[in-house]
Amino acid sequence: MRFVAVRMLVGDRARYFGILVGLTFASLLITQQASIFIGLMARSYGFIEDTGYPDIWVMDEKVQFIDDIKPLQDTQLLRVRGVEGVDWAMPLYKGLLKAKLANGQFQTCNVIGLDDTTLVGGPPKMLQGRLVDLRNADGVIVDAVGARTKLAKPPRNPGERSVPLAIGDTLELNDHRAVVVGICEVTRTFQSQPVIYTTYTRATQFAPAERKLLSFILVEAKPGVEPAEVCRRIRATTGLAAWTQQEFQDLTWNYFMKYTGIPVNFGIAVALGFLVGTAIAGQTFHNFTVDNIKHFAALKAMGAGNIMLLRMILIQALIVGLVGWGLGVGVASLFGFWIKNTELAFKLTWQILVVSGVAITIICSLSALLSLRTVLRAEPAIVFKG
Amino acid sequence: MDSAAAAISCTGVTKTYGSGQSRVTALRGVDLEVRAGELLMLVGPSGCGKTTLISVAAGILDHDEGECLVFGQDLKAMPQSRRTALRGRTIGFVFQAFNLLPTLTAAENVAIPLLINGMGRREAVDRGRAMLDRVSIGDRWRDIPSRLSGGQQQRVAIARALVHDPKLVVCDEPTSSLDHETGHRVMDLMREVAVGPDRTLVVVTHDARIFEFADRIARMDDGRIVEIREGTRIEQD
Structure with missing residues (x-):
């Protein structure tokens, strides 16, 4: 039937x-x-996923999600490096800085400062230029959507479209000159601000002077050592919060679920x-x-x-x-x-x-x-x- | 009354609908025997209880009191599932409104009783087509009911009632929506294909034009059988 x-x-x-x-x-x-x-x-938590490579994120124990930055003293980096089971540990700066555009307007940007030597934590995909070009003087890498939209230059003639920021263009970050050396692709952030990558040293120069500027410490566990065990040791030794990548994503997710x-x-x-x-x-x-x-x-x-x-x-x-x-x-x-x-x-x-x-x-x-x-x-x- | 040899044997059957002031007595102690192999017509005015009686006799409605045996079996005493299965095997129905499924072809409509009895689709539809040949509309097997005339739809309904070779066929007003000539042709067909030594036909009607086809005519009034006549004619009031 x-x-x-x-x-x-x-x-x-x-x-x-x-x-x-x-x-x-x-x-x-x-x-x-x-x-x-x-x-x-x-x-x-898109930024955490994009950063990808390190096993462990170390931060102030009061940090509730990825954008809740509570800077650490630079000396914490050395303490973390001394914890047993840590293969390497690198600094990461993450902060919101104002960029002055060619038309005189300001745009808040998410500035990421990578370890000068290793450039660990760089963008997941380069569209133009190379990551190592960050070592050029005043070099910054801008995300493609930001370059095309919020950081774009004014149109050449009235009525025309804005001109996307390109390699060689300059912008001002907190009164410091920055030169675009690459265009990358990143996961859109929650606030949808343009993302600008540079070196850690340069980022701390762009940032307003503060006693503490180290946002996160990216850690890789030694081969054969469980990242969860290394997290436990870091917490016990330094008193800092240490999360595996998945744990940090969950922490961020849960914050947004609970408080928004x-x-x-x-x-x-x-x-x-x-x-x-x-x-x-x-x-x-x-x-x-x-x-x-x-x-x-x-x-x-x-x-x-x-x-x-x-x-x-x-x-x-x-x-x-x-x-x-x-x-x-x-x-x-x-x-x-x-x-x-x-x-x-x-x-x-x-x-x-x-x-x-x-x-x-x-x-x-x-x-x-x-x-x-x-x-x-x-x-x-x-x-x-x- | 030899109920074993009878197709239907009803004794003192009563049926009441509703309760209190809205209580309506449809059957008031009906005694009726339908012989195996005959064509019995059940006639009478509207509301006299004809439909209720065939519903009871066909095992789709429970009576209140009395006894009604179908081929010697008391359907009322059976569990619902067994009664439904028995009805599917031994009784064929021709409804007044035909009740053909509008989205199935004629052959598929005819095949329904076979499908209900567990036959595979292809074989059932093939047998449905063969049955349509027997009622002389084999060439219309692919048509859906809306493409068929009233007479053709009635033939499909008759084919459906007979396709699984039931021992009892119950027809409700089979000619009420047909003109005189078509009604006669349908009754000719019914006599030809539906009546035989192993098959009993009960026709509910108040169409006096087809009384001549009956072996016996039972006249009902006010919930009772008031007259049963042998032969082909009954006087009209």
């Missing part, structure tokens, strides 16, 4: 598309909003998608069943048992569920593809697919349950009532 169930469903095009619209909308809203949420949240309204706002959107999907799909599916109640009653009269009817309705729910979910996820993916090169955040993970799949399964199950109740209650004798 499977094909009868399928034909009953798809043959009634208006209702079939009505149910699909509800489920597609629910699937789209859940998938798209969750992807934007994850994309946005991933930006919170982002999860609640997106949660509301996802819940709304679920509720609207349930209402539209459930109602349409139930209407479809009610419209076909005479046919179901006829099938009952002709000997179709409850289990058979249950299977038919489940097959119908499965079909609309799969197609609706697929369409919703497909449209959400297209949306993600379409905004790939924009500033909008979007990260579609397999976990989101599972969540939206489970949500659609729940919607379909509720709809099927409602319909099943109607069908099982249908009196087969109604087929004799004209």
